[in-house]
Amino acid sequence: MIRALVLALCGLATAATAQDTAEAALRAVQQLEAASISLQEAGSGRDRISALTETVQAYEAGMAAMRDGLRRAAIRERTLTRDLNTQSDEVAQLLGVLQRMGQAPTPLLLLHPSGPTGTARSGMMLADVTPGLQAKVDVLRAQLEEVAILRQLQGDALATLEQGLAGAQEARTALSEAVSDRTDLPRRFSDDPVKTALLLASTETLAAFASSLAEIEAETGAPPAPDATALKGQLALPVDGTVLRGFGDADAAGIERPGIVIATAPRALVTAPAAATIRYSGPLLDYGNVLILEPAQDVLWVLAGLAQVFGEIGQVLPEGAPVGLMGGDLSDAQAILTESRQGAASTRPESLYLEVRDGQGAVDPATWFAYD
Template identity: 30%
Template sequence: MSEIGRTRASILRGCGIAAVAFVLSLSAARAENTLDMAPDPDQSRAEYEQVSKDITLSSERLAKLAADIATIKKDHASITAALIQSAMTEQKLGQDIEDIGAKLEGLKGEEQKIRASLAARRDVLAEVLGALQRMGLNPPPAILVKPEDALSSVRSAILLGAVVPELRQQTEILLADLKEQSRVTASIEAERTRLTAAVGEQTAEKKRLSMLLEAKQKLEADTQTALAAEKQRSQALAAKAGSLKELIASLEADKERKAADAAKAAEQKPADADKVSAQPELASLPVPEANQLAAAAPFSALQGQIALPVIGKIKRRYGADDGNGAVMLGDMVATQSGAIVTAPADGNVLYAGPFRSYGQLLILNAGDGYHVVLAGMSRISVASGQSVLAGEPVGAMGEARVASTSASKNGNATPELYVEFRKDGKPVDPTPWWADRFSGRT
C-alpha cells in the first residue's frame, strides 16, 4: 500500500474512534435528559423525605433499643441526661444528612455541567462526522490503481489531514467528559448509600427518644394532676390574650401572683408544719431542682454559644420581609420532617400549647428578662411549669405535608420552625446568640 493509502487508513481509523466516542456521548446525554433544569436547592431534602419513608426498623433493632432503655436508672436526672444525649445524637445525624444532601447537590451540579458540555458540541461533531461518513461511503481511489486519480487522492489526504486533528482533539475532550461523568455518577450513588444509612440511624435514634419520653412521662405520673391544672390555667390565659406580648405578660403576672401567694402561705404556717409539709411539696414539683444547673450563666452571656434548636437552615431572618407586608420578628428555620426540637437554653416552660395563628407554641422563660418563643412544631413534649435544660428535647416537627410548612419548587413542603427571642417583652435579633456555624458569621 502507498504512503498516502496508509495515511488515509490511519485517518479513517481515528475517525472511527471519534465516531464511537460521539455516539457514546449522545447516548449518555439522551439517557439523562441533557437540558434538564438547574438543580433545585430543595431536591436533597425531598430525597431525604423519600428515603425516610422507606426506612423501617427491624424487630431486632427495636428489641435492642428497649433493652437499652431498660438499663437506664429510673430517676429524673438519669432519664433527662439520656434524653439530652439522644437528642444530640439525633441532631448530629440530622446535620450529617444535611451535609450529604449539600454534597449531592454539588455533584448533581457537576453532572449538569458535563451534560451541557456534551450537548453544546453535539451539532458541530455531527456535521464533521457526517462529512467523514460520506467520505467513507465514497472514498477516493488508491493512487497505484489509476495514476490519473493521484491528484484526487492527494486532495482527500490534505482535507482529512486538516480535519482530523481538530476532530481528535474534540474526541479527547469527549472521552474526558464521559470519564468524569462516570466518576460523578459513582460518587452520587455512594452519597445516596450514605444518606440511606444515616436516615436509618436517625430513625432508630428518634425511636429511642420516644421511648425515653414515655419512660419520663411514667416517672412523672405523680405530678400529672398539678401539670394538668397548670396547663388548664395557661390555656385560659391564652384564650384571653390578643397577642404574644399580652400572653407572656399575663403568664408572668400569674406566675408572680402564685409565688406571692406561696410566700404568704409559708409565712402563716407554723414552723413544725413547715417541716412536716416540706417533703410533699418538693415531691409535687414538676421538675426537681437537681435537674437545673447549679450556676447557670445568664442568657445575655450566651451570645455566640447557642445552637439552633433544630437542624436546618435559616431561610428568613429577623428584620426581613415576612411575605405579608410586615417584617420578621424572629428567624425561620427550614428543617427535616419529624426533626427533634430542643431547648436552646436552660429555662422554665411558661406556656406550651396552641395559640392563635402560631399553631403549637412553646414559650421558655430563660431568665434575665429573656423569653424564647418556638412555633411551628406538630408535637410538644413538655408542659407548662416544667424546667428544661439546654439541649433537652421539647417537641418535634411535623411531616412534610402538615401545617407550618412552605411549598418548594418541586412540590414538596418543608417544615419550618419559628424562633423568636424577647427581652422585657420586646423582640430582639437572635443572630448574636447563634453559634458561628448557624449564624453565617466567619
C-alpha cells in the same frame, strides 16, 4: 446505615467536584460515630436522650448533605451532556476522520499526489495535528466516563436514601419515647392545668400571655434559675434552617411580627440553645403549638409552629436538650432523587417562629442568636 449514606455521598461529591459537600458528609459520619459510642455507653436516661439527640442531628446532617451531593451531581451531569451535545457535529467529523485514517492502507497514507515534497509536508502537518486530535479524544473520553460515573452514583443512591430515611425515623421515635419516660429533670414551677386554662382564656395576645407568665413566681425551694446572659449573641438557632424573615419584617399578608421565621426541613429536631426553664408548652392563640423557655430572669424565648413538643411546664432543661419536632411529610427516596435530578435545592417547607422577650417587650433575636 449512615456510613453507607455518607460513603455514597463522598463519591457524589468527588465526582461533582463539591469539596464542601464532601466535608459536610465527613462531619456527619463523625458526628454519628460519636453518637453511637455515646449511646452504647449511656448509663442513664439523660445520657441516652443526649446520644439520641446527636444521632437524629447526625442523620439530618447526612441527609442534607446527600441531597446537596445529588443535586450537584445532577447539575454536573446536565452540564457535561449539554457540552457533549453542542460538540456532536465536531465529534462526528473527528470520529469520521479517525475512522477513515484507520481503514486506509498504510502505504497510501505515506503517498501524496505532488510527490516526495508533498508527502513530507503532509507528514509534518499530520504530526502537528495528531497531538491535538489525541488531546480532543482524551477530553471527550474523560467527559463520557464522568457522565457514566455520575449516572451510576445517582442510580445507586436510591437504596442508600431509603436506609438513611428509615434510620432517621427510627432515631426520632426512640428519642420521643426516651423523652416521655424522663423523670430526672429538676423543676422550678408546678404545672397547674386550671390556672393555665384560665390564663389562656383571658389572653388575647402573645405579649399579654408572656407578661402574665413572667409574673408567676417559682416555688419555694426551687433550684436556681438558669442564666444564659453570658452567651448573648453567640447562641445557635434552636433548629437547623434558614432565616426567611427578620425581626419586624412583614409576611405575605403584610403582618409584622416582632420575631424571626426560620425555614426548616420536615420533621427537623428543635433543641434548647442553652439551659432554660419551660414556662409553657402547648397550643396558644393562632400560633399553633408553642414552647416558651426562660433562659434567664425576665427573658423568654417563644418557639411557635412545632408539630410535637417535648417536656413539661416547670422543668429545667440542659443545653442542647430536645424540645420538639417540626411538622411536615417526609419525602420518600424516589421523590428526593427526582427533586435532585431536576436541580432543585433541598426543600424547607416548614417554618419555626422565634420571638425573644426581655422584660416587657420583644427584642431582636440577633441580640441572643448568631445567624446570617
